[in-house]
Amino acid sequence: MILYHGSSEIVNPPIFGKGRTTNDYGRGFYCTQDIELAKEWACSRSLDGYANIYEFDTTGLAILDLNSPKHGILTWLAILAHYRSYWESGSISRQAKDYLEEHFFISPEEYDVVWGYRADDSYFTFAKNFVSNGISLSQLKRAMHLGALGEQVVLKSKKAFEQIEYQGNIPAKSSIYAEQALARDREARQMYRSMSKEVSFAGDLYMLDILREEMTADDPRLR
Numbered sequence: 001m002i003l004y005h006g007s008s009e010i011v012n013p014p015i016f017g018k019g020r021t022t023n024d025y026g027r028g029f030y031c032t033q034d035i036e037l038a039k040e041w042a043c044s045r046s047l048d049g050y051a052n053i054y055e056f057d058t059t060g061l062a063i064l065d066l067n068s069p070k071h072g073i074l075t076w077l078a079i080l081a082h083y084r085s086y087w088e089s090g091s092i093s094r095q096a097k098d099y100l101e102e103h104f105f106i107s108p109e110e111y112d113v114v115w116g117y118r119a120d121d122s123y124f125t126f127a128k129n130f131v132s133n134g135i136s137l138s139q140l141k142r143a144m145h146l147g148a149l150g151e152q153v154v155l156k157s158k159k160a161f162e163q164i165e166y167q168g169n170i171p172a173k174s175s176i177y178a179e180q181a182l183a184r185d186r187e188a189r190q191m192y193r194s195m196s197k198e199v200s201f202a203g204d205l206y207m208l209d210i211l212r213e214e215m216t217a218d219d220p221r222l223r
Helices: 035-042 073-083 091-104 121-131 137-143 174-196 207-212
Strands: 002-007 029-031 049-056 063-065 113-117 151-155 164-172
Touching: 002 029, 002 035, 002 164, 035 049, 035 164, 035 174, 073 091, 073 113, 073 121, 073 137, 091 121, 091 207, 121 137, 164 174
Parallel strands: 063 113
Antiparallel strands: 002 049, 029 151, 049 164, 113 151
């Protein structure tokens, strides 16, 4: 498969063991199958950059696909709560974060590759609003598809790094792609504000409901 990594630098080859531990899925090499998204990432600091291109062989790799029917959105949220360093300090948020980690967390460190949502600023805000009981689970699921949200593919293990090969790069101009990223974010936030004003339907689940009823990952109401 072809992957792209947006960066201000040419990354050849990717180096195992680099990256921040506070990224969405911890330390790893973050890629996408969407070249436009990679170009936006490349210009995130308002500087020109590169969409690095790779051929990736997934043969024999253990893959955690967070968007598969096997895993619900709360598994993704539990992983985000585990690695991301900043969350709201309210009592519900703190209790919710701990509950999600205890009952829904799956460790990405046990896999070679992780597929899942990307939590840029707007989507991290949506996640925090759910954890603080501000929006329902159904609203969170809808919010995660606003603004043409893309998936990311994260290489976690040394074995995965041995199976990725640099193919070249495509330059990305900040004058184009920094603004494109901002426009995507504005669109997502605007649609989210409109959606969050909608009246909740009977039966909508909130974080407080999950806490009170001690729901776990196998609860059919969460699917």
